[in-house]
Amino acid sequence: xxxxxxxxxxxxxxxxxxxxxxxxxxxxxxxxxxxxxxxxxxxxxxxxxxxxxxxxxxxxxxxxxxxxxxxxxxxxxxxxxxxxxxxxxxxxxxxxxxxxxxxxxxxxxxxxxxxxxxxxxxxxxxxxxxxxxxxxxxxxxxxxxxxxxx
Numbered sequence: 140x141x142x143x144x145x146x147x148x149x150x151x152x153x154x155x156x157x158x159x160x161x162x163x164x165x166x167x168x169x170x171x172x173x174x175x176x177x178x179x180x181x182x183x184x185x186x187x188x189x190x191x192x193x194x195x196x197x198x199x200x201x202x203x204x205x206x207x208x209x210x211x212x213x214x215x216x217x218x219x220x221x222x223x224x225x226x227x228x229x230x231x232x233x234x235x236x237x238x239x240x241x242x243x244x245x246x247x248x249x250x251x252x253x254x255x256x257x258x259x260x261x262x263x264x265x266x267x268x269x270x271x272x273x274x275x276x277x278x279x280x281x282x283x284x285x286x287x288x289x
Contacts, residue, residue, distance in 0.1 A: 140166070140246065145182060146201070147172040175204070183208040188246055194232050196220055206263035211255030213241045223262060228255060 144154070144167065151171055158167045173179045183189070189205035189212040196218035203223065205212055214220040215238075216229040228245075230237040245251055264270075 142167045143182060143186065144169045145171070145173050145179070179204075180208065183210060186210055187252070188212065188242065190238070190242060191215065191220065192232075192235075192238055193217055193220065199223070203263055203266050206259035207266075209256045209260045211245060211252045212259055213238070213245060223259075225258065 148154075151169060155169050158164055158169065170182065173182060183205055186205075189202065189210040191199055191202050191212065191214035193199065193215045194217065196215070198219035199214070202212060202214060202220065206223065211228075212224060213228050213230065214224055215232040216226075217232050220229060228241075230241050245255065
């Protein structure tokens with residue numbers, strides 16, 4: 140198993156030092172921030188599983204993008220992750236053992252990975268820009284209809 144870590148962060152250097160200190164340089168690749176586009180899509184398309192071990196989240200765009208590429212995913216049971224992933228694909232935040240167990244559980248089950256992939260793709264379609272814009276317009280129309288600021 141190999142891990143690729145993508146994303147910006149204040150602790151990237153510290154994380155890289157930890158990887159090197161633990162002798163994991165051949166297993167863990169830290170890419171840092173990759174802009175949205177072909178390079179990011181290629182990284183996602185090479186992956187077998189997307190993991191979002193957040194302590195807190197709003198609506199995680201990175202997770203939606205991974206799901207839109209058909210990636211199976213596991214994540215912390217926080218914020219918008221609850222809206223995106225089925226309960227059996229989520230773990231308690233900061234429970235590193237549960238996260239490791241969940242990754243091992245799904246990565247060794249090709250049928251489950253395929254089912255997660257299909258479910259994630261179907262869910263991601265609900266977050267297409269056109270659909271989200273329509274929802275936003277309906278929301279504002281409802282607000283306008285029910286307020287005195289017509």
